[in-house]
Amino acid sequence: MTSDEARLASGWRRSSWTRNLLLAGGPVVGAVLASMLLLWLLGRDPIEFYRNVVQSGLLSTFGLQESINRAGPLLVISAGLVLAFKANIWHLGIDGCFLLGAVLAAGVGPLLYQHMFNPLLLIILGLLGAIAGALWSAPPAYLKAKYQVNEIVTTLIMTSTGVLFAQFLVKAVFQDPVSKAAAQTRVLPMDERLPRLFGTRIHLGVVIGLVVVLGAHYFITRTPVGMRLQIMGANIRAARHFGFNTDRLGYLSFYLGGALFGLAGALSIIGDWGVVGEGWNPAWGFLVVPLVFLARKNALSSIIFVAAFSVLSIGGELATRRAGLPNDFQLVILGLVLLFMTISEWLYAAHERNTAHLTKHRKQAGSEGEVGLGKDTSVTDTLVRDA
Amino acid sequence: MSDLISASFLTAVFVSMLSYGIPVLLAAIGQTIDQRAGVLDIGVEGTMLIGCYVGFAAAYEFDSIWIGFLAAAVAGAVVSLVVIVLHIRLRLDVVVIGIATVILAQGTTSVLFNVQYASKYPRLGAPLRVAIPWLSEIPVIGPAVFNAHPVMYGTLILALVVAWMLKSTRFGLNLRAAGDSPEALDRSGVSVLGTRAAAHGFAGAMAGLAGGYMVLVSAGVFVPLMVNGAGFVALMVTMLARGRMALVGIGSLLFGGALALVTALQLAGINIPSDLIQLLPFAMLILVLFTFSGRAGLPPYLARPYERGAR
Numbered sequence: 001m002t003s004d005e006a007r008l009a010s011g012w013r014r015s016s017w018t019r020n021l022l023l024a025g026g027p028v029v030g031a032v033l034a035s036m037l038l039l040w041l042l043g044r045d046p047i048e049f050y051r052n053v054v055q056s057g058l059l060s061t062f063g064l065q066e067s068i069n070r071a072g073p074l075l076v077i078s079a080g081l082v083l084a085f086k087a088n089i090w091h092l093g094i095d096g097c098f099l100l101g102a103v104l105a106a107g108v109g110p111l112l113y114q115h116m117f118n119p120l121l122l123i124i125l126g127l128l129g130a131i132a133g134a135l136w137s138a139p140p141a142y143l144k145a146k147y148q149v150n151e152i153v154t155t156l157i158m159t160s161t162g163v164l165f166a167q168f169l170v171k172a173v174f175q176d177p178v179s180k181a182a183a184q185t186r187v188l189p190m191d192e193r194l195p196r197l198f199g200t201r202i203h204l205g206v207v208i209g210l211v212v213v214l215g216a217h218y219f220i221t222r223t224p225v226g227m228r229l230q231i232m233g234a235n236i237r238a239a240r241h242f243g244f245n246t247d248r249l250g251y252l253s254f255y256l257g258g259a260l261f262g263l264a265g266a267l268s269i270i271g272d273w274g275v276v277g278e279g280w281n282p283a284w285g286f287l288v289v290p291l292v293f294l295a296r297k298n299a300l301s302s303i304i305f306v307a308a309f310s311v312l313s314i315g316g317e318l319a320t321r322r323a324g325l326p327n328d329f330q331l332v333i334l335g336l337v338l339l340f341m342t343i344s345e346w347l348y349a350a351h352e353r354n355t356a357h358l359t360k361h362r363k364q365a366g367s368e369g370e371v372g373l374g375k376d377t378s379v380t381d382t383l384v385r386d387a
Numbered sequence: 388m389s390d391l392i393s394a395s396f397l398t399a400v401f402v403s404m405l406s407y408g409i410p411v412l413l414a415a416i417g418q419t420i421d422q423r424a425g426v427l428d429i430g431v432e433g434t435m436l437i438g439c440y441v442g443f444a445a446a447y448e449f450d451s452i453w454i455g456f457l458a459a460a461v462a463g464a465v466v467s468l469v470v471i472v473l474h475i476r477l478r479l480d481v482v483v484i485g486i487a488t489v490i491l492a493q494g495t496t497s498v499l500f501n502v503q504y505a506s507k508y509p510r511l512g513a514p515l516r517v518a519i520p521w522l523s524e525i526p527v528i529g530p531a532v533f534n535a536h537p538v539m540y541g542t543l544i545l546a547l548v549v550a551w552m553l554k555s556t557r558f559g560l561n562l563r564a565a566g567d568s569p570e571a572l573d574r575s576g577v578s579v580l581g582t583r584a585a586a587h588g589f590a591g592a593m594a595g596l597a598g599g600y601m602v603l604v605s606a607g608v609f610v611p612l613m614v615n616g617a618g619f620v621a622l623m624v625t626m627l628a629r630g631r632m633a634l635v636g637i638g639s640l641l642f643g644g645a646l647a648l649v650t651a652l653q654l655a656g657i658n659i660p661s662d663l664i665q666l667l668p669f670a671m672l673i674l675v676l677f678t679f680s681g682r683a684g685l686p687p688y689l690a691r692p693y694e695r696g697a698r
Binding site for chain 1 (some may be wrong): 402429469473477479480482483486487488489490491492493494495497498501502516538611616619620622623626660662665666669670672673676677685689
């Protein structure tokens with residue numbers, strides 16, 4: 001048996017396993033190493049930095065609970081991104097929708113809570129955020145469906161507009177009359193926020209996030225409409241040929257994405273903050289995008305990356321402060337992840353081309369063809385299939 | 388109120404309109420060439436930010452605004468290599484690379500500024516002003532438009548040159564062919580990749596210059612994340628103008644004008660929340676889109692890498 005035949009006989013499953021592991025893990029490891037090099041060049045202790053990240057984001061009880069809370073809204077955002085990206089809708093207007101959802105929840109919540117019992121109030125606030133996010137996605141959706149205007153740029157414009165409009169709402173509409181020093185909304189009292197679980201600081205937000213991610217995954221992979229969205233994302237001409245109404249599917253994807261971004265904003269308020277102050281904008285949108293790419297647009301695998309990022313996000317606050325760096329250092333790490341990811345995609349595609357005679361056989365054996373950012377298989381997918 | 392609408396007040400509004408509008412115009416000139424050649428550069432926001440930082444650092448260290456401009460343009464061209472290699476040559480997704488560029492640029496400039504200058508917050512000297520004789524004596528407009536930094540005059544001249552180049556030269560035709568019909572360009576013996584690389588290198592240098600103008604002439608200080616969406620606006624203006632330089636110019640200056648209005652109303656003491664006015668130019672863009680999008684005219688091969696023989 002030649003070595004080629006041996007590799008064939010060992011089956012395509014394992015190679016697709018290692019492939020996915022390498023394509024997802026490689027960029028992360030590369031980015032961590034590159035950022036350590038950067039830290040060293042800046043005269044900081046790279047080992048100390050990452051020890052601080054893990055120590056305060058994962059190993060300390062307080063930090064772990066904060067990380068878990070942080071993951072809630074991020075999971076909802078990533079579910080929204082999956083629903084958009086799978087349909088090949090590049091909805092990048094995350095921060096605008098998020099902030100509008102957050103401001104509405106923080107603005108309306110404190111006005112309503114005395115007239116209403118708790119679960120209903122929180123449901124209304126979540127819905128309000130979702131509706132705001134969906135409405136804010138309507139102009140790009142319309143422009144795309146009607147005139148094929150590129151949605152990347154329109155959603156970016158909508159996000160700038162949304163952030164400014166949300167700031168305006170804080171100052172002009174929902175301004176707390178008591179606090180004169182800095183503009184902020186009224187505060188939603190602690191008792192009215194999401195319930196904490198088992199006497200810890202962890203609140204229901206992470207559960208909601210997980211449910212939304214599972215729901216999004218089920219919707220996109222197991223329902224007819226979800227299938228149609230995927231087909232449209234893979235090949236819009238084929239989708240039209242099948243007779244799908246691609247305009248309507250496009251609207252759906254925009255609205256679902258936007259609604260989840262808005263819901264994430266509301267969740268962030270009714271879970272963690274309870275108030276929106278002047279100039280508050282966590283700008284998580286562009287940070288979750290790389291995570292979803294890394295998860296190959298698969299909602300289930302994005303859980304892993306969101307969890308890792310939550311730890312980095314919470315632990316990074318202390319680690320960057322101790323290293324005397326701005327919190328924006330996290331942007332460097334995530335940017336590196338994204339850059340290394342595109343490069344590893346290319347390396348893998350080049351490898352595939354060089355072993356073209358093998359690929360042919362493997363295709364017969366049932367493997368997926370070449371990998372590209374458009375094709376979605378993931379570590380978790382393989383896990384599920386092999387189980 | 389009446390003495391607020393004085394000549395000097397209006398001049399200040401014009402000055403502020405140009406200081407916001409010219410960087411957008413600089414970037415948009417580059418983007419026009421880039422998009423005509425079929426490259427969609429989401430990363431322009433990040434390239435501008437790097438231009439800001441490098442321009443600022445060079446101007447501060449060498450104590451010369453001209454060296455600052457040079458360094459900003461070179462930095463922009465260097466950043467453009469990322470897209471040239473990864474997208475144009477290796478055919479990777481330009482949108483992902485663009486987002487990576489933006490995130491990386493935001494993180495790196497913010498960290499570097501914090502490490503090097505945060506304790507001092509240095510300010511650059513006032514930029515050079517060159518008054519054009521006769522014209523600068525026109526009331527109101529004269530002191531604003533004809534008594535400005537030489538790079539501003541250069542920008543306006545460059546816009547005309549680029550418009551002429553795109554329309555009437557062989558190279559301009561090649562550029563448009565690279566976006567409209569790369570296969571035809573390839574068959575006529577001109578390298579598609581080379582043409583696109585040249586276009587994108589120019590666009591990168593222009594984005595760097597735009598950042599340089601922002602920090603060296605308009606602001607005088609570097610603030611992390613100071614580009615604040617201007618790059619995306621340049622991208623949008625270019626898409627709307629569909630290659631027509633007159634529209635690029637009008638769009639950029641309108642955007643600058645809307646931002647200048649913020650300053651003007653604040654100076655006039657009119658108490659409208661500044662967010663609402665800052666939002667105006669963006670809302671305007673969306674409205675313009677709703678009105679004029681019927682005649683979409685983007686190059687059909689925009690953001691699609693070229694591979695010989697591929698279908």
